[in-house]
Every structure is written in C-alpha cells, then in structure tokens.
Amino acid sequence: MSQVFHPRFGFRARLALLGVLVLIVGGCLAWRGMTGDPHRLGEPVAQPVPFSHKHHVGDDGIDCRYCHADVETSAFAGLPPISTCMTCHSQLFTDTPMLRPVVDSWRSGRALHWNRVYQLPDFVYFDHSIHVAKGVGCVTCHGRVDRMPLTRRVVPLSMKWCLDCHRDPQKYLRPRERVFDLDWHARDQRRLGLRLVRAYRIDTARLTDCSVCHR
Amino acid sequence: MPPLRLPPGVMATARRRLGGTQGARFWRSLEELAGEPGFARELDGTLGRLPEPDSPGRRRFLQLLGASLAFGGLAACSGPPAEQMVPWVSRPGDMPAGQPRFYATVLHDAGDVLGVLAESREGRPTKIEGNPAHPASLGATGALPQAAVLDLWDPDRSQAPLRNGVASSWDVFAAEASDWRARFALDGGGLVVVGGALVSPTLRAQREAFLRRFPGSRWHAYEAVGSTQAEQGARLAFGRPLLPRYHFEQADVIVALEADFLGGMPGRVAYARAFAGRRRPEGPHGMNRLYALEGTPSLAGAMADHRWALRSSAIALAALELARALDVAALPASAPSGLPPAQLAALAADLVAHRGRSLILAGESQPPEVHALAHLLNQRLGNAGRTVDYMAPAVPAEPEALPGLAAAIRAGQVHTLVLLDSNLAYAAPAGLGLDTLLRQVPQVVHWGLHRDETAQLAAWHLPASHALEAWSDAQSFDGTVAIAQPLLAPLYDTRSVHEFVAVLMGETVQDGHAIVQSYWRTQPGDDPEAWRGRVRGGVAQPAPPAEPAVASAAFLHDWQPVAADTPLELLFRPDPTVWDGRHANNGWLQELPKPLTQLTWGNAALLDPQLAARMGLSNGDVVALDCAGRRVEAPVWIMPGQAAGCVTVHLGYGRRHAGHVGDDLGFDAYRLRGARAPWIAPGLALAKTGRRVALASTQDHFRIEDDAPVRELDAAALASGTPLRQPPPPSFYPPQPQGEYAWGMTVDLNACIGCKGCSIACQAENNIPVVGADQVRRGREMHWIRVDRYYAGDPARPRLYHQPVPCMHCEHAPCELVCPVGATVHDSEGLNVQVYNRCVGTRFCSNNCPYKVRRFNFLQYSDLTGEALKAQRNPEVSVRNRGVMEKCTYCIQRIERAHIAADRGNRAIADGEVVTACQAACPTQAIRFGNLHDPGSEVSRAHASPRSYDLLEELNTRPRTSYLARVRNPNPALGDEA
DSSP states (O other), rough: OOOSOTHHHHHHHHHHHHHHHHHHHHHHHHHHHHHSSSSOOTOOOSSSSSOOOOIIITTOOOOOHHHHHHTTSSSSOOOOOHHHEEEEEEEHTOOOGGGHHHHHHHHHOOOOEEEEEOOOOOOOOOOHHHHHHHHOOOOHHHHGGOOSSOOOOOOOOOOOHHHHHHHGGGGOOOOGGGOOOOOOOOOOOHHHHHHHHHHOOTTGGGGGGGHHHHH | OOOOOOTTTHHHHHHHHHHHHHOEEEESSHHHHHHHHHHHHHTTTTTTOOOOOOOHEEEHHHHHHHHHHHHHHHOOOOOOOOEEEEEOSOOSSSHHHOOOEEEEEEEEETEEEEEEEEEETTEEEEEEEEOSSSTTTTTOOOHHHHHHHHHHHHHHSSOOOEEETTEOOOOHHHHHHHHHHHEEEEEEEEEEEEEEEOOOHHHHHHHHHHHSSTTTTEEEEOSSSSSSSHHHHHHHHSOOOEEEEEGGGGGGGGESSSSOTTSSSHHHHHHHHHEEEOTTTTTTOOEEEEEEESSOOOOHHHHHHHEOOOOGHHHHHHHHHHHTTTTTTOOOOEEEOSHHHHHHHHHHHHHHTTTSSSSEEEEEOOOOHHHHHHHHHHHHHOOBTEEEEEEEEOOOOOOTTTHHHHHHTTTTTEEEEESSOHHHHSSSSSGGGGHHHGGGGGGEEEEEOOHHHHHHHHHHEEBBOOOSSSSSEHHHHOOOEEEESSSSOOOOBBBBHHHHHHHHHHSOOOHHHHHHHHHHHHHHHOOOOHHHHHHHHSSSBBBOOOOOOOOOOOOHHHHOOOOSSOOOOOEEOOTTTTTTTTTOOOOOHHSSSSSSTESSOOEEEOOOHHHHHHHOOOOOTTEEETTHHHHHHHHEEOOOOOOTTEEEESSOOOOOSSTTTTTTTTTTTTGGGSSSSEEEEOEEEEEHHHHEEOOOOTTTSSOOSSOOOOOOOOOOHHTOOSSSSOOOOOOOSOOOOOOOOOEEEEETTTTOOOOOOHHHHHHHHOOOOOOOOHHHHOOOOOOSEEEEEEEEETTTTTTEEEEEEOOOOOOOHHHHHOOOOOOEEEOSSOOOOOTTTOOOOOOHHHHHHHTTOOOEEOOOSOOOHHHHTTTSSSSTTTOOTTTTOOOOOOOOOHHHHHHHHHHHOOOOTTTTSSSHHHHOOOTTTOEEEEEETTSSSSSHHHTTTTTEOOGGGGGGHHHHHHHHEEOOOOOTTTOOOO
8 A cells, every 4th residue: 555645744744833833832922922011121211312310310419209290299290391300400411412302392382292211001099099008118119210321111011910919918018217228128028018017007908909999 | 680571561560560468569570560471580680691692612712712811811921001190281370180170050951941060170171060159059060061072072072063075164254244234234134043052141242233223133932841821920910921930849748740849940950959858757847748640750859749641731630629628719611631629629729728838839840821820829828939939031032043043944034044953853743844944044153062863954063162151041940040161172163152143243252251241240349350250150140039929810711621631642741961963972871860760871662550551552662743743753661650541751852963873763753743832732642563672771781689779767667766777786797997988878768869870970980881772771780879669559559659779888798708809898997899900800709799789880881992081080099991890889989089188188087078979960969978986976966866777687788879769748638648
C-alpha cells in the first residue's frame, strides 16, 4: 500500500502549524499593543516643556503643594496655573528656549496643553484629598518624582494594583505629616500601619465595595 | 404599548369587576380594569421588547452574526486615547478643580418666578437646585425649572442675528434701529412691542423709558397662559387690580374652584410646600381638607378629599349655590349646577365651622366673576388677611391687548412690531388670525431663543441669551424680587432682553450687568456691599406687605351667569410639561410622562369614559374637533374622572418650527382657541375620522404585581396606631454585611402631588438619556425614578394616587442572584450597586426585579457626539453605553462626596448631609433619605411610623425604600365616597 501522504507533507504541516502559532502570538501582541495604555509603564512622557520634577523638588526642595494646591481639598491634585510658574520664572531663566512655551502662554493668555502621565481607566472615580487625609504618601503612587528629570508613571494603575492597597492599607499608610515627604521610610510598617488604620478610622470592610470607586 | 380598543360595554364590565369580591382595587388603565383578554398578553411585552427584524433567512443571519463578531472584535481593538491636561493661565480667585459651585439666581417661566441655586462645574452650568432663601422655592424646584439647564445647551438654539433669513450682525441691526428711532422719535404710533409677563423690575423701568422716548408707542405683555382672568376678577371685587397670595399653612378647609394651585399657578412650588405641610397627620396642626370642583382632573384635584367633577361652565353656578348656602344676599338667579344639595350643604357647613381658617380660590380657567365671588366669600368668612392677602401687580394686565393689536394691524397702523420672545404666530388664539396678520406688518423684529414660527415671518431675528447667561431680575408671585446672575458668558452671539432693548433705544450703556446694576442704584439702600448681598443671597427685595382690600358685592348686579346648555364644551389647558409650547424642544420634558395621563411626546383630546363608550372611541382614535368653525383633528385619550360633556385639549403641541426635538408632535390646540373666553369654548362638535394614532403613554409600563401598591388609611385606622408593616419572615438568605451606615429612603404618599420634579431632577443629575417616542411605545423609557399613577373606584369619579418608584435597594435583592457576571452586587452600606463595566447585558436582573426599576440601554441612547450636550453632563456620573443595564443608585456620587468630606474630618456623616437629587427637587418634601442605623435620623423616624409599609412585602426582599400610606380626611357629614 502506497503512502497516503507524500513525504514532504510532514514538513509542510509543521510549517503551517508554525505559521498559525506565529499568527496567534502576533495577533495577541498586536492586540496588547493597540489596547494598552497610551504611555508605557516607566517610560518618560514627552511634554511641551521638559519640566523636571528632579530639579524643582529634588534640587530646589519645593513642596508638592506649592504647585498641586488642591490635593488636600479636591479630587484633583490640580495642575498649577501658568501664574504659579511665573512666580519664579518671571525672574529666572526668562529667556531660555526651553521655557519659551510657558512665557508665550503667559503673554498670550493661551493655555498650555500637557500630556497626562497618570491616566485612570474609565469608570473609575479617584479622589486625591481622601487618600492624602488617610495617610497615603505621594511617593506610594507617584514614586520618587524628586529623582525624575521627566515624569513617568511607576505603577500600573490596574484594578489589581488599587485593590492591593484597598485590601491591606496597613502595608502603605504613613503618618499624615509624612505624606509629602518622599524620603521617609517606616521602621516597622506593619505595626505602624495597623495603628494608623485605627487612628484614622479607616473602614477596611468598605474599601473593597464597588461603590467606593465606581459610579 | 399600543392602546387597545375599548368595547362599548367597558364601563359595565369595569363596574361589575369593581363590585365583585376579587375586583382589583387599584388600577392603572381602563383596559386593565376591564380585564380585556389581550391585556395580559400586551403587558408581557412591555418589559423591553426585542426589536423585530424583518425575519432574515438563515444565510443572512449567519452573515450578520459573523460580521458583528468581526466588527465587535475590531471595535475592542483600541486603547484609551491619550488625555491632555489644560491648566489655567491664571486661576480666578477661589475655584478649586473638581468641586461644584452654586450661584444664586432666578428663573422665570411664563410669569412663574423661582429663585434657584445653579450648579457650576468648571464654569459649566449642569444642574438647578432650589434656593432655600427664596420664598417661591424654599429649596425645592419642580420639573420645568429642572429642565432649564437643557435649554441652555440645546444645539438648536439660535446662534446669530438673521436678516430675512440670511446671517447678519448686531452692528447692522443697530444701524437699522437708529433709522427707526429717527422715524418714531416724535410719533411712536406705529411702534409696538409685545413681550411676555413683565416680571423684571429693570425691564419695567426700561419699558417706561421706551414709552416716554417714543410717545404713542405701545408695549404689551402677553402670555398665552397668564393670569388675566384672576386680575379682572380682583378688579370686579376690589375696584382695582390686585393679586391674591394664599397662605395654605393657615387653612383648615380649602375649596378649589378649578384652581390647580399645585400644578398650574405662579407660586406653585411654595403653595405645594405649604399645602403638603398640612397633609401630615403627625403634624401639630392636624390635616386640612380639600374640596376640588373641576372639569378635568388636575394635580390639585388628585389630592382632594372630595373631588367633584363638574363641567367647567357649571362651576360658576356651583359657586353661586355655595354663596347662597352661605347666605350672601342679592345673588343673580342661576340654573342648577348639578351638584347634589346635600354635598353643597355639607361644604357650606364645613366652611362656616372653620371661619377664618378656610380658603376659597378660583382658577385662571374660570371667568372673572367666579374669582370676584371667591374674594367676596373669603371676606365674608373672615379669611381675608388670614388665609389670603393681596398685593398690587406691578403692571396691570391688559385683557384687550391682542385683539387691539390685531385691529391695529388690520387698520394698517402698525409699522414696526418688536417681539420679545413672544411667539405670536403660534401661541395666539386662532380667532385673532395673527399668524396671517403678522405678514401685513412691514417690519417684524423678533428676539428669541429659537428661530420659531414667528421668527420665520420676521424681517429680523435676533438671538436671545439664556437665563443662565444673562443679568436680570424677577419678581415672584409674592412680590419678592431676586437678581439673576449669569453663570457663563453667552455661548453664542446673543443678547439679553435688557441689552436688546438698550440696542433698540440706542443707549450708551448696552451691557446687561451695567443696566441691571444701574436700575438697582436707584433703589433705596444701595451701596456696593448691598449689591453684592443682593446677588449673593438670591433675594434682593423682600415681599411687600399686604394691601388693604375690601371686596364689594356690586359686581353681582351685572353678572348674568350662563347655564351650560350645549352638549359638549371644549376646555383649554397648558400642557403640564411643554406648557404653552415654549419647552417643545426640550427632550427631557417631552419624554416626561405627563402627570395623570402618562402621555409622552404628544397631546390628546381628553374624553370622559361614558362619552368614549357612547361614540365607540378608544385611546388613539383620531376625532375631528369642530368649534365655531375652527377644526382640528386630534387623537383621543379617555380620562377617568373627566366631567361628562367636557373635552380637554392641551396647548403647546403642533409646533412647526420648534427645533429637531419638538417639530410636528401632537396637534395645535391654539387653532381652536377663540379670541374671547380663552379657556372654555361651548358648542363643540366631535366626529370620528376612522384614523388611529399610536400614542406613547407609559401608564401600563413597569407594572408591579401588587394588589395594594398604594395603601390608604382613614382616621380610625390611623388612630388605632396599628403598624402597616409586618415583621419580616425568616429568610434562607444570609444577612447582608452591615456597614457604618444603612442608607434608606421613605416616600410620603400623602405629600407626593405627582408633579414629577423628581424624575427630571434625577435625569439631570444622573446623565439619563432621552429615547424618543418610538422607544417609549416599546416600554424603554429610561427614568430611574418613575411616578406611577393609580386609580381606585368607579371610572366616572375615581380617586387618584401617585407613587414615585425608584430602586428599592432590597437587602435580599432578586436581581443580584441572577446576574451571571456579578455586575449587580451589594455594598456594605446596603446599596444595590450596578457595575457598568462588568455588565454584559443579559437583562436577567431586570426580568427578576419585581419592582421593574431596572432600565436597559437597548440602543445607544446617550448622545456621545453632540458637543453642546456633553457640557451639561454631571462629571461624577458615568455616561452609559448601549447594552448596559442601569438604575437608581441613591445618588451614589452625592453619598461619596459626603463620605469623603466626613472621612477627611474623621467624623460621621450627619443626618441631612446626603440629599439625593429627587429629594432636593421635591416641592413637598415627600422624599426623605438618610441612615437607617441612626434611630434619630429623619428617615428612621419616618420608617418607624405606623403609616410606613413596603412594596411587595410578601416577597421578603426587605426593600430599603419604603412608603408612608396616604391618609384621607373626608368630611364626616359626607362619607367617604362623596
């Protein structure tokens, strides 16, 4: 009885299988690429002005709240108006090309468009003020911005990541007076965290309710 | 649901079923009552029917399936777009990002003035709340003011000046206006201005300056639905024009002679609060008793303890009989009204027993003599100065304004006619023929929000600024004046009425702010601080003291009451939602089921059931209405409780140039309106046409299988104190986790007047879309809080009930058990939450909900492309897409805001800190919301009342929304049924 399949058939079949595999993997990668966040984790985001937190926070020691003035009272930390930049830059580095867009915006009254680095998924309503009030430090989510020449995202902002803290807030809490201190570390985070959960009256049972973040 | 044909024997069937032992006590429509065989089948379909495709073949079906899979997959292949952030260049004062801010201002709507707090989100007005400091609002609003914010963002608004339909500019208009000024400077005879009710003191001052500047010119104030009859009545009684101000909080016995003080009078929000304050049996002053005599059911009639349906023209006769029973001398002879003498005697005795604490009031639809008689009776009963007092109107009404204008146009005496948002080509009585006469005026100038029917005829159309874009002021029903401040600069090239008049007069000051402020400089006690206080607080001038007024009986000599002798009479009423037609382009108001009929997106001729049965008519049959040679075709709606021999039509529909939303809906009732007797037209002829129209009524939608959805107690049951609620039986389901708060709501059915302000407030707050008439017919309207209307008793004179139904937030929620993806779950504070991003649209939850409160986005209802509408939306609430279930959330965004504010301060949320949108809007405070764990909270106390009960208690769902039973206070001498 002659062979049903030609000897070369095995090779072709393997080739076809490989092709299918490549197609599936390629498809998955392409899909991930297309549906992912606009800016990748850890990747500096281009801005109209190459604003350096490293310089302003790390070198000059400006407090977070000097620019992000609403962070203790509002859902949004607040992007500083150009007038805040001009408190210093009407005197300093006024003619550097880097600062040109800021100065132009101030003169023309036309607003500057910044690219968002921390972009939350849809359906989520985040509030800065309550996190700050309950002792979540800036550094916990935003990283060491005092070491970032260009701002980048350091956490995934996925629901899993949010819930990691909402399930066990004691892992991350710090005293309120240390919230804006980027350099602070707890000696015994677990003990301190548990004490703070009680002191700040954090209802841990409620923190994982859908309604806390979704409306 | 398409209306069903009503067989001629329906009344007999209905009576039989009601008389039977197992007859349904509460019913929602005559079809349901008659138990038509088709009814149950039709009902099954109302819960959101699947679209009916044109039965595609197998191949076509597979093709569509494959294509939708592929496109669905592709559509998912895009990540979130990169967002940008745009900070201020320099931030104005104290404007924290993301926090709502409220500005006191004032809205006026056809003479009804309401002080409000307008919510601004980053400079965008998004919501209207009542102003607690303003006596016309007392913190509440109602449906029409709630919808004002949508008018602002209406994409159909007029955006630029038009000259003969061609784009022009304000400068060209100003140049032309200067020519007219030269022409009319010495003799203004040919110059006529027609505007709406003159509620603005600044505009009144401008009007006086205008009339001085152009001697001989005229400026008329015309409202299609005004208070001319009431003012003429006061003139008859007191010899001068006066406006009554009622004090319902003082009244123990109220007689409303076709007076809809809850739904159709200026000041209705404040009146509703005062009235409902005396409907709480727990209150210190006891309950009031309301007698309503009316031709067509109204909101006030629905709340009455004794509602006597009488032909509108017979109410004058009944008023005379009442006067006779109260021993008023020198009354004119009159035919019998048809009211049984025993009822009349009991009413008279009740009034006499409550001297000084009773109130008789007449409605605008009654002739002036009835108003005068009401004033006289109030005086005889010692009520004047107690339950009613009087104030002088700022500008007396001119009943002959429009007939005079028509005559002047016919005589060729009008050269330039300036219309201040007055739609004369549409909203004038057809008997005057103004729509054709306007074409004879050489120069018509129209200033208005929309390019309406009149603007189409006008040489000039000038766009108006919305009330939230303009400085102004307005005087409310009690004389309080408030200043209107803009929340944003005009969106388009528009001017406010003050600015427009200033342009017309060539004033040097043409800025609205300066004009209003300069008027207030002339008022006593002005300084910059006073101006700031006037604007900020929302009240600029308190109500004036009452005018001394003595009613004389002299008018009785000249009164010759006419008996109602024609077989049919036609009654005109303003539409409850689009009013005189001005709100026709407002989708929220179009889709709001009209109180009592539950009709949406159109009007109908209301017939009493006997007449309909006699003529073999059912809902939706088109009839020809013929009245004094004027003929209009209209669909029929059978209205239980309508007086025999009365046919009611509502004004405001049949608009031809309202906009994309409001064009060509319903029929135009103005075409039937005569120049005289604008509210009652005798001698109506009715003829069948054989055509049918599918009306979009929601009265049979979302039916609850509860025998007694509404509970009612009489005085004896109330006195016994037996609680209505049974202790809940044990349950197999585990108890829900109990958090720090247990949110709950109570709706007091004794206070709810069925105005549906809650539905619109919820729509504005929660970004609820409008679906359109076709989708409403399929039972897909999206209101999170609906107001069910029930009838009870004989269809000829039924009792009416309203029941607002939001999500019950059941502790053992049936919806949660059936969701395959966990998209509807409980949170620890008892909220039944809907997670939109989990929902895959199986609709199991909605099928399993016994209260029928879940709403499904069958299509993409939310407009995701319209730029103007986006700006109205509440940024704290997700906009839902197609294929997602949604429902009442107890305004979770408001709860969270209160939570964050309290948690930040390490304190508990105080009672009254969370106010839901429906609760805030409710004129009668029927809705209460709060923490059920706190025994001292208002909602807990209401929950503990013996009147408190749950819907479908037997299902043991343990709802967090409960109801307080209705209590009636009938006259013991009359018995319950009279």
